[in-house]
Amino acid sequence: MINLTGINKYFFVNTPNEIKALDNINLQVNPGDFITIIGSNGAGKSTLLKAVAGVIPVDSGCIEIDGQDVTNLPEHRRAGDIGRIDQDPMASTAAELTIEENLAIACLRGQRRALARAVTRPRLERFRQALRDTGLGLEDRLRVPVGTLSGGQRQALALVMATMTRPRLLLLDEHTAALDPKAASLVMDITERIVNRHQLTTLMITHNMEQALRFGNRLIMMHRGRIILDIGSDEKNRLTVAELIAKFASCSGTVFDNDRALLA
Amino acid sequence: MDSVIINSLQQGLIFAFMALGVLLTFRLLGFPDLTVEGTFPLGAAVTARAVVEGVDPLLAVLLGALAGGAAGAATGLMHTRLKVNNILAGILTASAIYTVMLRTMGRPNTPLLAYENVYGQVLGWFGLGETHLSVIFTLLVLTLAVRVVLGWFLNTDLGLAVRATGSNERMIRALGVNTDNTKLLTLIIANFLVGLSGALACQAQGFADVGMGIGVLVAAIASAILGETIFGGNRVGRLLTGAILGSIVYRGLLALGLRLGLPAEDFKLMTALLVLLVLTLPNMEIGNRMAKGLPKKARLFCRQAIFSPGAAGKTAGARNHGREVDN
Ligand SMILES: Nc1ncnc2c1ncn2[C@@H]1O[C@H](COP(=O)(O)OP(=O)(O)OP(=O)(O)O)[C@@H](O)[C@H]1O
Ligand SMILES: [Mg+2]
Numbered sequence: 001m002i003n004l005t006g007i008n009k010y011f012f013v014n015t016p017n018e019i020k021a022l023d024n025i026n027l028q029v030n031p032g033d034f035i036t037i038i039g040s041n042g043a044g045k046s047t048l049l050k051a052v053a054g055v056i057p058v059d060s061g062c063i064e065i066d067g068q069d070v071t072n073l074p075e076h077r078r079a080g081d082i083g084r085i086d087q088d089p090m091a092s093t094a095a096e097l098t099i100e101e102n103l104a105i106a107c108l109r110g111q112r113r114a115l116a117r118a119v120t121r122p123r124l125e126r127f128r129q130a131l132r133d134t135g136l137g138l139e140d141r142l143r144v145p146v147g148t149l150s151g152g153q154r155q156a157l158a159l160v161m162a163t164m165t166r167p168r169l170l171l172l173d174e175h176t177a178a179l180d181p182k183a184a185s186l187v188m189d190i191t192e193r194i195v196n197r198h199q200l201t202t203l204m205i206t207h208n209m210e211q212a213l214r215f216g217n218r219l220i221m222m223h224r225g226r227i228i229l230d231i232g233s234d235e236k237n238r239l240t241v242a243e244l245i246a247k248f249a250s251c252s253g254t255v256f257d258n259d260r261a262l263l264a
Numbered sequence: 265m266d267s268v269i270i271n272s273l274q275q276g277l278i279f280a281f282m283a284l285g286v287l288l289t290f291r292l293l294g295f296p297d298l299t300v301e302g303t304f305p306l307g308a309a310v311t312a313r314a315v316v317e318g319v320d321p322l323l324a325v326l327l328g329a330l331a332g333g334a335a336g337a338a339t340g341l342m343h344t345r346l347k348v349n350n351i352l353a354g355i356l357t358a359s360a361i362y363t364v365m366l367r368t369m370g371r372p373n374t375p376l377l378a379y380e381n382v383y384g385q386v387l388g389w390f391g392l393g394e395t396h397l398s399v400i401f402t403l404l405v406l407t408l409a410v411r412v413v414l415g416w417f418l419n420t421d422l423g424l425a426v427r428a429t430g431s432n433e434r435m436i437r438a439l440g441v442n443t444d445n446t447k448l449l450t451l452i453i454a455n456f457l458v459g460l461s462g463a464l465a466c467q468a469q470g471f472a473d474v475g476m477g478i479g480v481l482v483a484a485i486a487s488a489i490l491g492e493t494i495f496g497g498n499r500v501g502r503l504l505t506g507a508i509l510g511s512i513v514y515r516g517l518l519a520l521g522l523r524l525g526l527p528a529e530d531f532k533l534m535t536a537l538l539v540l541l542v543l544t545l546p547n548m549e550i551g552n553r554m555a556k557g558l559p560k561k562a563r564l565f566c567r568q569a570i571f572s573p574g575a576a577g578k579t580a581g582a583r584n585h586g587r588e589v590d591n
Binding site for chain 1: 417419420422423424425427428430431432434435437438439440442498
């Protein structure tokens, strides 16, 4: 279980430009929850995931993972528990290293790295198995540098890398946003399959309202650093995109405004 | 054998250790480490002082290399713990090293011809005399040993973490690696090799001088680039072997230039021009035609490794950005 209590994160404190990126966030994530997160530009969605991952420190509040207070742990000390993928396909894989090398790095998530050979036969078997699940045929191209893969292939590989060790929490920050529609839907399919198969607790930011309704068992909506809506599975299944946007307007008092939003 | 070949082989092998060090930091870690201009003569100075003090030559060379490693640690700590910019950290260490060398030797130059050197010592164990060929053979064995050890290291879990730090620091941190430590480790290993290079150089030439380091960095970069350009390949093994061969080719070119009557005082300028040429050729019209023959990876290295370390991967990916998934 992940518990966020009273999280605050301000930027440009004590200046006229002060931004409340996270404003008293309270969130309890139950084991196996797959939560989709939506909100207008600058709502604080990315900041929330970065705070949970430890990429940025919070000003106050407490972050607990399975009862352990990780609020003050640096990113690399939390990494064993948290898999994370960014919007940028370049960010979650190492371009100069081969597929098998990237996977070898990922399979030691959060563990000590020593002087044992990285790419071994048993590991290769594991990599092939994991890649086969994506259905992209990458298991036959293990020695190809990742920089030569397409954006969609790289995000699919990033997914395998993020989930290979079954982290307690998977954080996806618009991980299909930079892909063309076909690749995006493919990567979403793979995401759903992997998350479901391993019952991974997942937070997924998306700007696609339809995606936000279709995937996961819970939906939260953010606005100006706050969580303004938290919808459970039943209600989520009944909602339409139009109703969701109407709900946003009534909760926030403004119209939904995200430059990348896909409302249809 | 022709003296041009002998000379370039010996020099090339001695400087190969430095080229390997520079390959580690500049190319694989994406860290433009300027410490090495100081590390090279430091290795020589420490070795010279030790030999004069009566230390066993082999141990003296090891001390020189360790002093190099310590210099790398200084730069690494400055950069990671004190958050000093990477280039500035190297410059500060290199500058401080100048004083350290003068203090170590007590004067700017130490002649060593009167003492037994490490080559004579090692060859003596096998009952061999110290000839050009036997020295080259000794160096070759050591170079190959270092090549094998580095090749092994860079393919271990830790070695991959080092390479990933150079390729995508954000990613490897998200996977639980403290990149401060991988940077520090790489700087220590690289500068150990550069110190070793300086130590072996002073043993071969029979003196150590505080001015030995001037221009060695650009020569090492030229060697690494030559190696990657000529011998190509994007697997680390190829890069390592390329740096060694590149160093020999580079020294060969210099020796050839001398033989053809080019004045020695022009060498540093010509080296700088050579590096500039290889770096920019791929960007120019004629260069594009000529560069067709170069391996793609080498061209990437040329353009990016030096000018914007760490950016190579981003561009490689950017080309593919947004392309469809083929399934
Ligand atoms: N490092 C930073 N320094 C200053 N301000 C920041 C920083 N990171 C985020 N912000 C600000 O915090 C607010 C929240 O940003 P965040 O990136 O979390 O928004 P978001 O909900 O992810 O938006 P988008 O949908 O556009 O991705 C924004 O106003 C942003 O300008
Ligand atoms: Mg965002």
